[in-house]
Amino acid sequence: MGLCFGCAVDALIRFLFVLLSKLPLPMLHAVGWLLGWLSFLLSGRYRRRLLDNVRQGGFSLSVALVSVGEAGKMVAELPRLWLGRPVRVGWEGAAHIEAAQAHGLGVLYLTPHLGCFEITAQALAERFGERMPITVLYRPARQPWMRDLVANARNRPGLHTAPTTLAGVKQLIKALKSGQAVGLLPDQVPPAGQGVWAPFFGRDAYTMTLSARLVHSAKAQPVLIWGERLSWGRGFLVHVRPFDPTRTAPMATDATQAAHQINQAMEALVRECPQQYLWSYARYKNPAGADGADAGTAAPTNGR
Template sequence: MYPSLFRFLSRLPLPVLHALGWALGWLSFALSARYRRKLFEQAQQAGFARSVALGSVAEAGKMVTELPRLWLGGPVHLEWDGMALIEEAIADGSGVLFLTPHLGCFEITAQLVAQRFGDRLPVTVLYRPARQPWLRDIMETARSRPGLSTAPTTLAGVKQLIKALKLHQGVGLLPDQVPPEGQGVWAPFFGRDAYTMTLSARLALTAGARVLLIWGERLSWGRGYRVHLRPFRPEAGGQLSPDPLEGARQINAAMESLVRECPAQYLWSYDRYKAPAGISHSARLQAEKTQGA
């Protein structure tokens, strides 16, 4: 049933899918008090008004309903902002580490880079396999396309990413995703400590890659997407720090800068401040106290 529905949705025009997503987002908002609380708390924590949080409700629904079209459907309208940054990296012979937060349509960013530059800069993206077998099969099929491959969130997957960067290829990941216990540090994100992966900084430092910030803006009325690219300019000296905590802080600051470009398309319902499984509440509080000293 579900695979058939997914394939049916993939044939619908993007404006229709985004209209369905608008309805789904507001239905989720209306039915879940926990969802509403998390949405408002995290947007307020970042210093944004309730209107920004409310604006993100429909965008979160669109993120779900657009997936069938992006994975299995026909092409959609795409625009570039900052394409020259990739051209420069290719000309330098550099591997490229693409970093994007849970902002806009992060699914489209790797697809577009692979579509435009895959023959010169193949891209490998880090992903967490879906729990449902039917969705996992569709996801793996859809994300394996010319110029684009995937790496699971395992040690073998990390080695695959390092190898790709050393071969001067591209790698994409979401550094604001909460990592497993032992693979992160508590670093500030919009003024509050969040368990932050150290992998993104380690990849950049290990392979000497060029780091680019990227995010996919969802255009209004289902008109398509505009992919934005920005140079990564770390704070505190202009270089990425080899210290895990300082490197995580620098990358979190870069993710904040992207979110500020279009806060209504950030996934404020994502539990960014949760402690990963294996870290007790007391251990988290102690870590935050130590880092704040």
């Protein structure tokens, strides 16, 4: 009986996803804004973490309040992005991608939990996927219905996925060595043993070393990218930045130094639009078993 009930619930949620994917983006964003505020008001833990992280970043209360609605929009837009009609996407800085591709090597796209990071992979696949397919690293969902839904939605022409496993990492390296592209969220907290402690907005955060390993093992070109969510459901604007604007400080081979560089690059992107950063993400958590358990203690916040 329990199994049948679970199947019915999964089927209902899947049906709701399909139904929501038909709605206009402005309507989904309006619903998402409301859901974001409900989560903020009803969950003290969620509220405290969001406010603490914004404060750690050195940003104002107004940034925190706007980010509440943006976080809700991020969730509500997923059915449309996964199952619905294409949305409007603009580009700013796409010439940096052309420059990276001109080297004939693989390209590693790095984006923080900023804006709509789902749209960046789709936009890259749509515009550049025929010449340079992109593989994105993802953590499979726990629920079977969500796992199947995400897998089907993300696997599209020019876009492939790789799980957060050893096999997935090998898939990323193979793609880069073949001259293809890979997408990562380097501000995602890795499991113990797969990161180092490095400052992120003035506080040590456990930071993945995978980004630097991919750059050096596959001789890939790192590029920064993020998708801005435009107001009133007008679509998205993909921003592209070179990893090293001065061309004087390539990614370090030392894992800790590289983590410092990457976190600084992510900070720079967040400062472009802090209202759309996912401040509720547990960026400063200490993975079970990670060395330096006290490294995540707070340091003075950065000024802005």
